[in-house]
Amino acid sequence: MNxxxxxxxxVVAAATPVVVAVIGETLTERSGVINLSLNGLxxxxxxxxxxxxxITGSVWLGILAGFxxxxxxxxxxxxxxxxxxxxxxxxxxxxxxLFRDLAYFLGTPFMVIPGPTIGSWSIPxxxxxxxxxxxxxxxxxxxxxxxxxxxxxxxxxxxSRPGLILRGVGEQPVSAYSRGIAVNRQRYLYTALGTGLxxxxxxxxxxxxxxxxxxxxxxxxxIGWIVLSITIFGGWNPLRGALGAYLxxxxxxxxxxxxxxxxxxxxxxxxxxxxxxxILTLLFVNIGDTEWVAKMLATLPRGLRGVIYRIIRLxxxxxxxxxxxxxxxE
Amino acid sequence: MIRNHKITNYLFRIAGILIAFLFTAIVLMxxxxxxxxxxxxxxxxxxxxxxxxxxxxxxxxxxxxxxCGLVITFTAGLWNIGIEGQITLGAIATTWMLRLLQDxxxxxxxxxxxxxxxxxAGGVIWAMLAGGLKFFGGVxxxxxxxxxxxxxxxxxxxxxxxxxxxxxxxxxxxxxxFEESLWxxxxxxxxxxxxxxxxAVVSVLIVFILLKNTIIGLRLKAVGxxxxxxxxxxxxxxxxxxxxxxxxxxxxGLTGAMQVIGVYHRLIPSISSGYGFLGLLVAMLVxxxxxxxxxxxxxxxxxxxxxxxxxxxxxxxxxxxxxxQSSFVLFxxxxxxxxxxxIKNKEKTRDE
Numbered sequence: 001m002n003x004x005x006x007x008x009x010x011v012v013a014a015a016t017p018v019v020v021a022v023i024g025e026t027l028t029e030r031s032g033v034i035n036l037s038l039n040g041l042x043x044x045x046x047x048x049x050x051x052x053x054x055i056t057g058s059v060w061l062g063i064l065a066g067f068x069x070x071x072x073x074x075x076x077x078x079x080x081x082x083x084x085x086x087x088x089x090x091x092x093x094x095x096x097x098l099f100r101d102l103a104y105f106l107g108t109p110f111m112v113i114p115g116p117t118i119g120s121w122s123i124p125x126x127x128x129x130x131x132x133x134x135x136x137x138x139x140x141x142x143x144x145x146x147x148x149x150x151x152x153x154x155x156x157x158x159x160s161r162p163g164l165i166l167r168g169v170g171e172q173p174v175s176a177y178s179r180g181i182a183v184n185r186q187r188y189l190y191t192a193l194g195t196g197l198x199x200x201x202x203x204x205x206x207x208x209x210x211x212x213x214x215x216x217x218x219x220x221x222x223i224g225w226i227v228l229s230i231t232i233f234g235g236w237n238p239l240r241g242a243l244g245a246y247l248x249x250x251x252x253x254x255x256x257x258x259x260x261x262x263x264x265x266x267x268x269x270x271x272x273x274x275x276x277x278x279i280l281t282l283l284f285v286n287i288g289d290t291e292w293v294a295k296m297l298a299t300l301p302r303g304l305r306g307v308i309y310r311i312i313r314l315x316x317x318x319x320x321x322x323x324x325x326x327x328x329x330e
Numbered sequence: 331m332i333r334n335h336k337i338t339n340y341l342f343r344i345a346g347i348l349i350a351f352l353f354t355a356i357v358l359m360x361x362x363x364x365x366x367x368x369x370x371x372x373x374x375x376x377x378x379x380x381x382x383x384x385x386x387x388x389x390x391x392x393x394x395x396x397x398c399g400l401v402i403t404f405t406a407g408l409w410n411i412g413i414e415g416q417i418t419l420g421a422i423a424t425t426w427m428l429r430l431l432q433d434x435x436x437x438x439x440x441x442x443x444x445x446x447x448x449x450x451a452g453g454v455i456w457a458m459l460a461g462g463l464k465f466f467g468g469v470x471x472x473x474x475x476x477x478x479x480x481x482x483x484x485x486x487x488x489x490x491x492x493x494x495x496x497x498x499x500x501x502x503x504x505x506x507x508f509e510e511s512l513w514x515x516x517x518x519x520x521x522x523x524x525x526x527x528x529x530a531v532v533s534v535l536i537v538f539i540l541l542k543n544t545i546i547g548l549r550l551k552a553v554g555x556x557x558x559x560x561x562x563x564x565x566x567x568x569x570x571x572x573x574x575x576x577x578x579x580x581x582x583g584l585t586g587a588m589q590v591i592g593v594y595h596r597l598i599p600s601i602s603s604g605y606g607f608l609g610l611l612v613a614m615l616v617x618x619x620x621x622x623x624x625x626x627x628x629x630x631x632x633x634x635x636x637x638x639x640x641x642x643x644x645x646x647x648x649x650x651x652x653x654x655q656s657s658f659v660l661f662x663x664x665x666x667x668x669x670x671x672x673i674k675n676k677e678k679t680r681d682e
Contacts, residue, residue, distance in 0.1 A: 036472075084667025089409060089472070090614055094660045097607060101652030106361055108647045215647075225476045232473070272484035279469065279477040286468030 005134050007253065013139055014209055015249035016146045017042075017201035021227040022234060022241040023153050024197030028074070030157060030236055031190035032170040032322045035077055036092025039224025040099030041195065042202045045069045046220050047107040049203025050213040054115040062116070063142070063203045070199020073099070074192040082184050085326045100221065110213045118142065118208045142204055146242075149197070153238040166190060170320030173327040183327045198227070229278045233285060235317025248274055288312030335673065342672075346665035350657040357653055363646055372651070375639030376632035384522040388593060389631035391526045392417075392585045396609030397616075397623040398537045399581030404613050405541060406574035407554035412460040412475020413582050413606035415482035416453040420586025422486060423452030425597040428508055428590070429494070438511045445512075446587045453583020454576055456482065461575035465568045471575075479606075487599055494597065504598035514592035526592050533581060537620045540577075550574055582606065604652075608634075611659045630655050 021042065028035050035041070045066035053062025073095065081088040118140045126137040136147070157163040168176035169186045177183050205220055206213050230248060234241025255273045287293055297305055355365035376386050396413055403410040410416075427448035431441045456478060463474040494505045514523045541547035552560040553570045560567050589601055608630060616622040637651030 080664055080667060084664060084671065086663050086667045090663060091660070093409075093411070093610065094614070094656050094663070097611070098653060098656035098660060101649040101656065102357065104649040105357065105647045105653055108361075222480060225473075229473050229477075272480045275477040275480040275484075279463065279474060282469045282473055283463065283467045287466075288468075290466060290468045292466060 005131065007257070008250075009135050009138065011246065011249050011253050012135060013143055014253075015246045016139075016143045017204040017209065018223070018227060018230065018245040018249060019146045019242045020142075020149060020204070021198040021201040021224070022230050022245050023149055023238050024070075024194040024200075025227060025231045026194070026234065026236050026238055026241050027153060027157075027166075027197070028191050028194030029231060029323055030166050030170045030320055031187045031194075032173065032320055032325065032327070033078065033081060033187055033191045034088050034092060034324050035074065035191065035195055035198065036089055036228070037073060037077065037095035037099060037224075038092075038198055038227055039222065040096035040103070041070060041073050041198055042205075042224045042227070043218070043220050044073075044099040044103040045199040045202025046206045046218060047103040047110065047202070047213055050115055050206035051107065051110045053203070053207055054110060054113070057116060059116045059118045059203075059207050062207050063200060066199040066201075066203035067196045068199070069202075071192045071196040073199070074195030075188075077195065078188045078191045081326060082187055085328075088324050096224070104215055107213050107215060111215050112212065115212060116207065117211045140208060142200075142208070150238050150242045157238065167320070170322060173322050177327070187327070201227075226274060226278060229282060232319070233281050235285075236320060237317065240317075248277075251277065285315050285317075288316050338673070339669065342665045342669040343662065346662040347658060349665070350654070350661040353657045353661065354650070354654050358646075358650070361646060363644055368640065368644060368646065368650065371639045371643045372633060372636035374636070375643075376636035381520060382635060384517070384520040386628070386632040386635045387527065388522050389634050390628050391530045391592075392589055392603070392605040393608055393612065393627040393631050394530045394624060395533055395581050395585040395588065396605050397612040397627050398533045398620065399578035400609050400613040401537060401616070401618055401620045401623060402541070402550065402581075403574045403578045405547070405554050405618055406550045406571050407557065408464075408571060408574060409472050409610075410457070410460070410475060410575065410578050411472050411607075411610070412456065412478045413578065413609065414602045414604070415475065415479040415606075416456040416460075416579050416582030417586040417589070417602040417606050418479075418482035418486055419456040420449035420453035420583030421590045421597060421601040422482075422489065422586070423583070424449040424587040424590045425489075425494070425505065428512055429505075432508060432512060441512060442514070442591060445591055446584065449587025449590070450580050450583040453581070453586060454579035457575045457579025457582065458572070461572045465572055483599070486597060486601060490597060490599060502599055504594065504596045507596045512591070513595050514588075516592075521593070523592050526588055529584070529588070533584070534620055534624055541618070541620065546570075546573070608655065611655055615659050615662055 021038065025035060025038060048069045049062040049066040051062075052065035053059045056062070076095065077088070077091060080086045080091045120138060120140045122138040123144070127133045129137070136143075155163075157166060165176065165181055165186060168179075169181065169183050169190075173183045176186075201223075202220070206218070210218065210220075212218075226248060227245075230244040231241055233244045252274060297308060300308070351369075355369075358365040358368050375382060377383055396417065400410060400413060424445045427445045428441065431444060434441070460471055460474045460478055463469040464471045467474075490502075490505055496506045514525055516523045541550070549560070549565050549570055550573075552563065552565055553567050553574075557567050560570075585605060586601065589603070590597060594601065609627075612623055612627050612630060615626055633651040633654055637648040640646040640648050640650055
């Protein structure tokens with residue numbers, strides 16, 4: 001039991017960068033902008049964060065460097081999609097490749113060297129709560145930050161005035177504009193904030209979870225795509241997104257834990273287990289929208305149809321209506 | 331006035347390329363390297379000897395093949411990011427057929443042809459999976475494709491370390507190489523095969539004719555430009571989108587088959603070598619015009635080959651080629667946005 005608790009505390013720690021990146025992407029997408037560069041961005045901030053911490057000797061400057069890199073990336077995305085009105089998917093995809101290659105190119109001098117790491121810091125009193133204390137409150141400070149972020153961003157989006165404006169900008173930019181809201185300024189703001197948060201994920205890996213920078217062997221290529229799909233799974237809701245992130249890392253751990261029992265399956269195969277799962281989740285979330293399902297449902301008896309509709313509605317959360325669409329005032 | 335716009339269009343494109351060079355130079359300076367020395371090494375590394383030129387052409391073939399397929403999906407307005415997996419599945423299917431038939435005693439030509447067909451089938455099946463997920467499951471082709479890419483890579487590694495492992499040691503170097511009789515014949519002294527060049531050129535021409543002169547091409551364009559209007563014109567949109575996936579899968583599968591039969595002569599873990607994603611960059615840059623893809627892909631392939639010199643000559647990582655390629659496309663697209671705003675403003679002042 002104790003051993004299991006330690007593993008689960010490890011899952012909570014390992015899920016933290018995913019949680020933070022998912023919430024960042026949720027904020028960005030809520031305003032109507034997609035950051036498809038996320039995969040490259042996490043690799044780049046991982047390198048930049050480690051390098052900065054190594055040079056300055058301060059892990060916190062490393063974390064800050066990750067945030068700043070993320071903000072700059074967000075500004076490039078907003079500028080190209082909001083001001084220059086170019087395709088967000090195109091620019092995001094190009095940046096994803098560019099950031100990744102930049103990380104590998106510029107990261108060479110920092111490869112395979114020991115650097116500073118973030119230590120854990122137990123919260124007094126809370127750490128002594130049975131089970132919960134061991135799971136959640138004997139972690140490093142960034143994990144505690146992620147708890148605050150989950151609650152704070154949920155409150156911001158759904159229970160505050162700025163959040164109301166944010167949702168308005170993402171759902172109905174035209175009516176938001178007619179009520180005097182600077183739609184594009186809001187989008188710039190939340191894109192930068194969201195990518196900045198996503199930029200924290202990289203240093204969290206290289207300064208804590210997978211300490212050190214190992215070039216292509218760092219093994220972060222792919223995380224960003226997972227984050228993007230968890231954002232969809234989470235229905236652009238920080239609570240659901242965080243749950244998705246914890247679930248994902250738990251399943252990853254489960255794969256590793258089961259490995260000794262599956263001797264014939266190479267470890268590389270178990271590592272990709274999340275991806276079929278990602279496709280299946282997206283399938284469950286989206287299939288209710290397709291024409292053929294709608295047609296098939298129409299032929300079912302009423303009672304059964306109602307039940308299925310309810311399940312579909314529970315799984316499905318529609319994306320912000322103007323996601324990816326540039327706003328033009330006419 | 332139109333003529334005037336054409337000149338400004340070219341000026342903006344050239345400016346984009348220059349900015350990309352400048353950006354790469356800054357990146358090199360951050361890495362404390364001399365930019366002109368690095369550019370010279372890349373250039374010489376790609377063209378200084380006949381062998382290097384031939385190697386650039388060897389890299390050009392898979393790149394132009396994937397670009398051929400991607401121009402079709404782009405025309406239909408789709409992002410086939412799953413192309414990497416489609417290449418991989420093509421390579422797996424080809425390897426499978428060659429393994430089955432290598433001791434059959436059949437003529438090599440027959441076995442190789444079957445190998446290529448199997449590759450096409452592999453690519454098409456994987457493309458149809460992504461397409462099917464999009465049209466019957468409502469999953470964005472971007473995420474379906476990405477997931478399928480990772481699954482394809484895992485399948486390759488499983489095969490190399492599992493059922494197809496080399497006698498004795500299974501390793502990242504791949505499966506056991508095929509007999510030389512099953513290699514695509516090359517020009518003596520080079521790694522380049524005339525047949526692969528022929529295949530590439532024919533593919534470009536086929537896609538050019540398909541998109542320019544056939545009803546299918548016209549309808550794909552209609553679907554890509556405005557799907558809603560296409561439906562009103564009576565075009566079965568999703569059927570045409572699925573068709574574009576299948577056509578792209580053909581070229582992706584061919585790429586995989588070519589890498590197995592013509593280049594590596596076995597299945598290796600990273601058999602797609604990133605040519606799918608690079609093809610996406612090429613297709614974005616040429617903006618649906620397949621004829622332009624030929625020179626652009628050659629330039630990108632030369633950058634890949636030239637980049638190999640960087641670790642040898644300057645102790646720099648060869649990923650600089652990737653930095654250059656993606657910054658070319660990035661600044662091209664950014665300058666395109668600037669150009670549109672510039673023209674709009676100019677017309678506004680003229681109207682006043």
